[in-house]
Amino acid sequence: MKSMIVRKSQLAQLSANCKPKFCLALTLACCQCLGAQPEIPDSRHQTPNSFQVVALVDSLDFAKEFDIETATGTVQTLEHVLLTHANDIWWRDKGGGRMRYPSECEVWQFSEAPFDKKRLPSEDIYGYLRLESPRGDEFPVVREECRRRGIGFGIHTTIEENHWYSPLSSNWTLAHPQYWCCTRGGDPWMGACSIMHPEVVEHKLKMVDERLAMKPQKIMLDFWRNGAWSYAREYSAPALAEWRRLYGGEPAPEPSDPRWQNMVGERFDGYLRKFSAKCRAAGVEFVGGFVGIDDKDDASLRTRYSGFGWRHLAKEGVLDAVYVMSVVYDPKDPFGSTERIYRNVMANRGKAEVYFPLATYNFEKCGIGEYAKLAKISEAEAATRLLRLAKDAGARGVVLECVDYGNYRPAVCDAIAAFLKEVNSK
Amino acid sequence: MKAIKVAMCSLAVLSMAAGCRTAPGGERRVVRGFNPVFSPDGGKIAFQRLEGDVFKLGVVGVGGGTVEWVEDGPGNAAYPEWTPSGGLVYMAGHDTETAYEAWRGGSKNGYGLWLYENGAKSRLTTGRCRDYTPSVSPDGGKIYFVTTRGVASESAVYSKAASTRIAEIDLTAREGASAAAGEPRILMDSPNGNNSGFVQPAVSPDGKTLVWGHLENFFDMWRIYGTRVGRWDRQEWCPVTPRGLAAISPRWHPNGRLICFSGFRRDDPGWGVWVEEVATGKVKRLETGENPCFSPDGKSIAYDRDGVVYVREFTAADMPDEILPELRDDDAPEKVLWSKEDVSKETALEAAGPQFAFGDDTTFFVRVKVKLDGTEGLRQLLIGEYDEHEYAFQVFANYAVWFSTRDFGGRYLDVKKDGYKGQREYTFTGIRTSKSLMLSVDGSVPAVNVPRTKVLSLKNLRRFVVGRGLKAGEKVIKAEVGTGWPCDVPKFRRREDLFK
Numbered sequence: 001m002k003s004m005i006v007r008k009s010q011l012a013q014l015s016a017n018c019k020p021k022f023c024l025a026l027t028l029a030c031c032q033c034l035g036a037q038p039e040i041p042d043s044r045h046q047t048p049n050s051f052q053v054v055a056l057v058d059s060l061d062f063a064k065e066f067d068i069e070t071a072t073g074t075v076q077t078l079e080h081v082l083l084t085h086a087n088d089i090w091w092r093d094k095g096g097g098r099m100r101y102p103s104e105c106e107v108w109q110f111s112e113a114p115f116d117k118k119r120l121p122s123e124d125i126y127g128y129l130r131l132e133s134p135r136g137d138e139f140p141v142v143r144e145e146c147r148r149r150g151i152g153f154g155i156h157t158t159i160e161e162n163h164w165y166s167p168l169s170s171n172w173t174l175a176h177p178q179y180w181c182c183t184r185g186g187d188p189w190m191g192a193c194s195i196m197h198p199e200v201v202e203h204k205l206k207m208v209d210e211r212l213a214m215k216p217q218k219i220m221l222d223f224w225r226n227g228a229w230s231y232a233r234e235y236s237a238p239a240l241a242e243w244r245r246l247y248g249g250e251p252a253p254e255p256s257d258p259r260w261q262n263m264v265g266e267r268f269d270g271y272l273r274k275f276s277a278k279c280r281a282a283g284v285e286f287v288g289g290f291v292g293i294d295d296k297d298d299a300s301l302r303t304r305y306s307g308f309g310w311r312h313l314a315k316e317g318v319l320d321a322v323y324v325m326s327v328v329y330d331p332k333d334p335f336g337s338t339e340r341i342y343r344n345v346m347a348n349r350g351k352a353e354v355y356f357p358l359a360t361y362n363f364e365k366c367g368i369g370e371y372a373k374l375a376k377i378s379e380a381e382a383a384t385r386l387l388r389l390a391k392d393a394g395a396r397g398v399v400l401e402c403v404d405y406g407n408y409r410p411a412v413c414d415a416i417a418a419f420l421k422e423v424n425s426k
Numbered sequence: 427m428k429a430i431k432v433a434m435c436s437l438a439v440l441s442m443a444a445g446c447r448t449a450p451g452g453e454r455r456v457v458r459g460f461n462p463v464f465s466p467d468g469g470k471i472a473f474q475r476l477e478g479d480v481f482k483l484g485v486v487g488v489g490g491g492t493v494e495w496v497e498d499g500p501g502n503a504a505y506p507e508w509t510p511s512g513g514l515v516y517m518a519g520h521d522t523e524t525a526y527e528a529w530r531g532g533s534k535n536g537y538g539l540w541l542y543e544n545g546a547k548s549r550l551t552t553g554r555c556r557d558y559t560p561s562v563s564p565d566g567g568k569i570y571f572v573t574t575r576g577v578a579s580e581s582a583v584y585s586k587a588a589s590t591r592i593a594e595i596d597l598t599a600r601e602g603a604s605a606a607a608g609e610p611r612i613l614m615d616s617p618n619g620n621n622s623g624f625v626q627p628a629v630s631p632d633g634k635t636l637v638w639g640h641l642e643n644f645f646d647m648w649r650i651y652g653t654r655v656g657r658w659d660r661q662e663w664c665p666v667t668p669r670g671l672a673a674i675s676p677r678w679h680p681n682g683r684l685i686c687f688s689g690f691r692r693d694d695p696g697w698g699v700w701v702e703e704v705a706t707g708k709v710k711r712l713e714t715g716e717n718p719c720f721s722p723d724g725k726s727i728a729y730d731r732d733g734v735v736y737v738r739e740f741t742a743a744d745m746p747d748e749i750l751p752e753l754r755d756d757d758a759p760e761k762v763l764w765s766k767e768d769v770s771k772e773t774a775l776e777a778a779g780p781q782f783a784f785g786d787d788t789t790f791f792v793r794v795k796v797k798l799d800g801t802e803g804l805r806q807l808l809i810g811e812y813d814e815h816e817y818a819f820q821v822f823a824n825y826a827v828w829f830s831t832r833d834f835g836g837r838y839l840d841v842k843k844d845g846y847k848g849q850r851e852y853t854f855t856g857i858r859t860s861k862s863l864m865l866s867v868d869g870s871v872p873a874v875n876v877p878r879t880k881v882l883s884l885k886n887l888r889r890f891v892v893g894r895g896l897k898a899g900e901k902v903i904k905a906e907v908g909t910g911w912p913c914d915v916p917k918f919r920r921r922e923d924l925f926k
Binding site: 063064069114120125126129134164178182186189191237 | 476479481502504517521524525526527528529537555556558559572574577589590620621622623625626639641644645647648670672674675690692693694695696697787879
């Protein structure tokens with residue numbers, strides 16, 4: 001441990017006062033040198049059978065705490081995240097459609113406002129970050145740091161091409177209106193491209209290649225962060241042509257029509273199969289993240305959440321793992337109903353591994369705090385119960401959604417540490 | 427020679443018969459780059475180019491050839507615009523700090539406007555902001571541009587400030603040719619929050635009209651708006667291009683009757699060079715490309731496509747000739763469907779029928795004439811209860827007056843009007859169109875909220891509730907619900923009014 005501290009301090013000293021690009025190069029050089037020495041993993045070091053506590057990290061959330069455009073700031077972010085005792089990291093590769101690495105597919109030079117007039121600028125600190133530029137690229141640093149520490153390194157990506165917010169629109173989408181999504185009324189929408197265009201699928205798959213080039217162990221595709229995409233926006237020309245092919249002269253139906261959803265869903269599944277095949281060929285696990293899981297089947301999920309079914313993808317083996325981002329529990333019996341949903345998920349997962357949530361985010365009323373409030377127990381106790389539910393159900397781990405600066409309280413972090421010590425030392 | 431002419435005519439006829447549309451003037455490659463702008467004498471083109479990591483700015487002859495670089499240093503430069511005397515105004519900056527360093531240190535370094543004139547450069551604007559897409563007035567005295575000045579710097583995603591504004595600087599007020607232009611004056615702001623904004627204003631050849639690219643809402647598309655110079659208030663703006671056509675980056679023809687712009691209509695092969703006759707709204711798509719600009723004589727048009735600048739002739743055959751269907755949801759005059767008079771305590775009134783089924787594309791209004799004595803407490807003056815939502819819409823008053831409805835997911839949406847004091851009679855009129863909520867007090871220009879999401883489609887009315895929370899002595903003099911645009915509320919300006 002002492003030697004690791006020295007390395008960190010060396011890195012910090014060397015990095016101090018360096019300009020970002022030089023700092024990044026310096027860090028990588030240091031990491032490479034250090035990599036020649038035996039790693040000294042800490043107590044969270046994973047083994048194949050370890051119960052995993054995965055931290056989702058969106059570095060943007062640390063932009064006012066650390067200088068995340070520098071290697072130093074990236075390491076500081078990672079170290080702060082690791083206070084949660086997470087033993088696996090899934091690092092966000094984009095915000096909306098704005099990448100966090102220099103992407104050739106998204107022509108990174110146009111990401112920064114105002115170099116594409118169609119993108120509105122964002123005037124706060126976030127709008128001035130250049131994480132998509134070579135100087136801001138975090139991924140080499142994160143990957144190397146995770147490797148050195150014996151911590152899993154994965155990528156958290158999203159299906160969205162915006163984040164309900166113009167400054168985070170995708171360059172490629174803005175440049176290709178011919179592929180834009182369309183409402184049933186015929187209004188094109190510049191928030192996303194329609195999956196029904198083969199060129200869109202091709203573009204998305206090229207971006208999968210870019211992610212695989214970062215050599216992650218896992219890629220988690222987040223279906224919750226959908227940037228307002230839904231079946232209601234898929235009335236593009238090829239979608240209408242496909243509908244006519246399938247159903248003749250019948251007008252395109254409402255988006256709630258299961259036939260419409262299945263038609264669009266099939267096209268999406270085709271993309272996911274190719275995504276999965278690429279991951280498999282690269283030895284990378286493909287994880288799908290879904291919200292609002294209950295005991296219903298895929299079709300009802302698609303309807304209610306404008307999202308995607310997970311059971312058939314798991315059963316078919318498209319997904320190596322399913323990340324249940326939130327569950328629809330019964331507030332009168334939060335833990336009991338959660339347990340029933342967990343067991344139901346496990347019974348329908350096929351061969352896929354499963355991760356359950358241990359969230360402080362409470363968008364879906366599924367955060368640790370919500371459970372604690374309903375059960376009238378402390379957050380640490382609620383966290384422990386959720387960890388145990390996941391472990392007992394047979395999950396591979398839990399996911400911390402998301403780790404922001406200080407949002408996992410020390411008592412919760414201690415509960416995580418105690419639980420990991422108990423289950424992973426057996 | 428005659429044979430060649432005959433053959434060419436035959437070819438043209440055959441092409442037309444086959445439905446082919448060849449460019450009337452053909453197109454000529456000029457230089458690698460984009461955002462081209464003709465010089466005042468028509469002999470040169472200013473443009474920008476992405477070279478490695480940076481955007482450079484240069485000038486080249488209309489026939490191509492050697493590029494004279496105006497900005498090719500380590501920073502970025504973009505959006506050139508000529509002054510009448512042959513100078514260049516453009517955006518440039520070299521941000522050497524990280525965002526964190528700049529934020530912590532209170533940096534003033536951003537992207538400002540520069541003037542390149544007679545071989546010398548001077549900085550016109552400064553600050554930690556982005557000033558871009560300048561347009562110079564015909565007399566060279568003013569520059570209109572888009573800016574992020576004064577936009578809230580916190581809570582970006584949820585900020586209610588528009589992302590960009592339109593500002594002007596007065597070049598005549600400069601003290602010396604190299605001096606900064608003084609503090610810019612904000613002319614226009616959008617009330618619709620940070621997913622709304624402006625880009626690329628273009629002042630007309632007579633200096634009297636300004637058009638610009640406008641985004642009202644994230645779920646909307648870029649559209650060109652216009653106003654008379656000096657009439658900067660929201661109610662004076664009007665859409666210049668039709669709904670259903672994405673339109674951005676306008677520039678004027680020297681005749682002042684046409685604009686060109688980047689446009690996209692469903693089923694087009696990509697962004698296109700479009701032309702519109704502003705008085706009639708007739709449009710035409712000329713080419714696949716973006717960022718068009720007319721030459722000073724109006725006989726050529728420059729644009730870019732895939733990072734290359736092209737020039738082609740602009741001929742009579744390119745004149746706009748198509749009127750796109752303009753979907754207006756507020757054209758119909760008001761039609762009162764329901765009314766109730768003299769209510770001094772909470773009264774529930776059963777009502778039902780298909781006439782109250784307000785789909786998400788229907789404009790309806792709610793008008794309440796009231797006598798209120800104060801601003802303390804909540805008075806829910808008129809509530810529409812539907813199967814779809816218990817508070818499908820309502821007009822209510824406390825320290826301000828509000829009109830609220832729901833989005834498609836049942837989430838609350840509202841628009842507010844300040845200045846209500848109680849103690850007299852008022853008429854509050856709320857309007858919901860397919861894309862916006864508006865609220866007018868006593869026939870004032872309405873406040874507008876363009877929400878980020880689709881509005882709730884209302885199908886089955888249960889009842890109206892009138893006068894909840896009224897105090898003693900207060901009353902609802904008259905409550906009305908109807909469709910169409912209410913006659914007591916002034917409409918926003920229309921293109922026909924702007925260009926008549």
